[in-house]
Amino acid sequence: MKTVMVFGTFDVLHLGHIAFLKAARRHGDRLVVIVARDAAAERLKKTKLRFKEGERAQMLRELRLVDEAVSGAKANFRKAVAVYKPFVIALGYDQEAYVNELRRFLTSKGLNTKVVRLKAFKARRYKTSLFINR
Numbered sequence: 001m002k003t004v005m006v007f008g009t010f011d012v013l014h015l016g017h018i019a020f021l022k023a024a025r026r027h028g029d030r031l032v033v034i035v036a037r038d039a040a041a042e043r044l045k046k047t048k049l050r051f052k053e054g055e056r057a058q059m060l061r062e063l064r065l066v067d068e069a070v071s072g073a074k075a076n077f078r079k080a081v082a083v084y085k086p087f088v089i090a091l092g093y094d095q096e097a098y099v100n101e102l103r104r105f106l107t108s109k110g111l112n113t114k115v116v117r118l119k120a121f122k123a124r125r126y127k128t129s130l131f132i133n134r
Helices: 015-025 038-045 053-061 078-084 099-108 128-132
Strands: 003-008 030-035 068-071 088-091 114-117
Touching: 003 015, 003 078, 015 030, 015 088, 030 053, 030 078, 053 068, 078 099, 099 114
Parallel strands: 003 030, 003 088, 030 068, 088 114
Antiparallel strands: none
């Protein structure tokens, strides 16, 4: 079974997220979503979240697209990657944080995980910051 892993905050779930999850799912048989911890997400986004990490993970688990949604490790992404050993890690078009570190980690562990960059879905309309900053 080919596991696809995605990372994200998913604070205000919208059609851009659904398109992202669908696109990621096409790269394998099982979709695992790693939901950013509250503190890490707020630090990265520089804004207060509307929903707690457990609530965000629960919303994702309710989607048929998602096989598993869990909170990320407190320190970084490495633990989730080491546990799930995904076939593919799918990144959103605007995900820039930790990308170089992710590639270095995969190489250092000898993992043959592919890292793919997914295209935007109507980015001028469906981007979380557009909903939060209104």
